[in-house]
Amino acid sequence: MTDRPDDETVAFGFRRVEESEKQDLVNEVFSRVASRYDQMNDLMSAGLHRLWKDDLVTILNPVRGSSSYSHLDVAGGTGDVAFRILRAGGPNLRVTVADISPEMVNEGRKRAQIEGLSEKCSFTVGNAEALAFADKTFDSYTIAFGIRNVTHINKALAEAYRVLRPGGRFLCLEFSHVDLPVLDSLYDAYSFTVIPAVGKVVTGDGQPYRYLVESIRTFPKQEQFKLMIEQAGFANVSFRNLTGGVVAIHSGWRV
Numbered sequence: 685m686t687d688r689p690d691d692e693t694v695a696f697g698f699r700r701v702e703e704s705e706k707q708d709l710v711n712e713v714f715s716r717v718a719s720r721y722d723q724m725n726d727l728m729s730a731g732l733h734r735l736w737k738d739d740l741v742t743i744l745n746p747v748r749g750s751s752s753y754s755h756l757d758v759a760g761g762t763g764d765v766a767f768r769i770l771r772a773g774g775p776n777l778r779v780t781v782a783d784i785s786p787e788m789v790n791e792g793r794k795r796a797q798i799e800g801l802s803e804k805c806s807f808t809v810g811n812a813e814a815l816a817f818a819d820k821t822f823d824s825y826t827i828a829f830g831i832r833n834v835t836h837i838n839k840a841l842a843e844a845y846r847v848l849r850p851g852g853r854f855l856c857l858e859f860s861h862v863d864l865p866v867l868d869s870l871y872d873a874y875s876f877t878v879i880p881a882v883g884k885v886v887t888g889d890g891q892p893y894r895y896l897v898e899s900i901r902t903f904p905k906q907e908q909f910k911l912m913i914e915q916a917g918f919a920n921v922s923f924r925n926l927t928g929g930v931v932a933i934h935s936g937w938r939v
């Protein structure tokens with residue numbers, strides 16, 4: 685594996701690629717898997733992603749009363765997290781999804797219609813590193829399984845800070861690093877063999893899933909990511925490991 689920091693290249697899974705190339709490569713991955721994305725999430729995580737997302741929503745605790753509340757879900761893809769937040773919140777909660785992939789956003793819009801949530805959930809195509817929203821627009825911000833795909837994590841964190849209102853909450857759900865001796869080798873074996881194989885059977889192509897697994901291994905460890913969130917200006921930053929650190933939820937508050 686090569687994850688040496690270097691001036692002109694960044695990690696795309698275990699490969700180093702030109703900084704300017706990475707987002708296009710990521711976009712290709714998600715445009716290829718968009719139509720099967722939700723089905724694959726269930727298969728790859730044996731349904732666990734649902735529990736992890738529910739934990740995220742419980743921590744967010746979206747407002748249930750009648751006050752108006754505006755939430756942003758970045759890299760929100762097919763809307764899975766946005767819909768859970770809407771179902772948990774009150775009548776005046778509105779969620780905006782921003783995702784860089786038009787294919788994922790299209791799937792999300794279709795799902796919102798089917799689930800009767802189109803009025804409360806708007807989908808936009810946009811980059812986490814350069815959000816098209818004014819400063820201090822949102823009461824809270826989530827990013828689930830998205831931040832490891834962006835080219836410059838620090839820019840995405842700075843944008844999260846910028847668009848949140850003072851007192852607003854930042855939450856990130858992301859695959860992380862297991863440090864339990866048996867679980868980590870089982871998890872490695874599962875990730876590098878089962879996931880690309882299942883991806884190949886379901887979507888006809890194992891390559892995007894190989895990238896997804898590799899990108900998890902090159903993402904910063906829990907403590908290091910916590911530091912990055914603090915460096916972006918957030919206060920009271922903490923994290924919670926789920927499933928032995930397979931995923932972690934990082935939390936911070938906009939000052």
Ligand code: SAM
Pocket residue numbers: 707710711714758759760761762763764765782783784785788810811812813827828829830833834835
């Ligand atoms: N949050 C959704 C979920 O948990 O089901 C989707 C997660 S999916 C693994 C990652 C998403 O990140 C994809 O929809 C992809 O298009 C999006 N993405 C990748 N790079 C991005 C960027 N720079 N800005 C916004 N979205 C991005």
